[in-house]
Amino acid sequence: MSLTAIVMSVYINEYEQIIFGLNPFSQIISSINIISGAIEPFISFTFICVTSKIMLRVMEERISMYDITLSVAYGFIPALLSILFFAVSIILFRTEITAIANISELYSVKFFFQLSFVDLKRISLTAWALSYAIIIYFFFVKYKLSFFSSFISTVVPTLTVVLLKLFFSEIV
Numbered sequence: 721m722s723l724t725a726i727v728m729s730v731y732i733n734e735y736e737q738i739i740f741g742l743n744p745f746s747q748i749i750s751s752i753n754i755i756s757g758a759i760e761p762f763i764s765f766t767f768i769c770v771t772s773k774i775m776l777r778v779m780e781e782r783i784s785m786y787d788i789t790l791s792v793a794y795g796f797i798p799a800l801l802s803i804l805f806f807a808v809s810i811i812l813f814r815t816e817i818t819a820i821a822n823i824s825e826l827y828s829v830k831f832f833f834q835l836s837f838v839d840l841k842r843i844s845l846t847a848w849a850l851s852y853a854i855i856i857y858f859f860f861v862k863y864k865l866s867f868f869s870s871f872i873s874t875v876v877p878t879l880t881v882v883l884l885k886l887f888f889s890e891i892v
Contacts, residue, residue, distance in 0.1 A: 761796075761803075768792050768855070771877035779869045783859070791858035795851045802847030806840050808832060852878075 769785070769792050776783055809832035830836060835843075852874055859870035 772873045775873035781865050781869045783863050791855050795855035798847040798850040802844045
């Protein structure tokens, strides 16, 4: 997953340089983007594993960290596939990037299978929702946890972070 994120970051940074030109500040931002793209999947995986364990412990459910990690690993398969699809779409599109004059035109561009950025974002969100559903399924069916505990331990930590992000983005 990290390798795919790095590849996507490199290609997107190249597109940005073609569209907006090359300057030292954008090179620094590009480097930071590549580094964060490499560690983000690991951070997400770790976050879901650790917060699920904490939430399940609070709800007095017994499940090993190994079982949680295995469930999250299986759950990450749809997310990995969507990231891979996005990367392939970006790589195959590479030859046409010089025709884009500004960022607003980039949103109207059609990629692989005539999909736009909005379509690719929907695919990604659907894949992440499916990832969470798979984790809940493993907890509920395979490890015999209650549906409530499975759902709460998987969704609430991420939902809390998303809501905090929205709240603080409104303040700033």
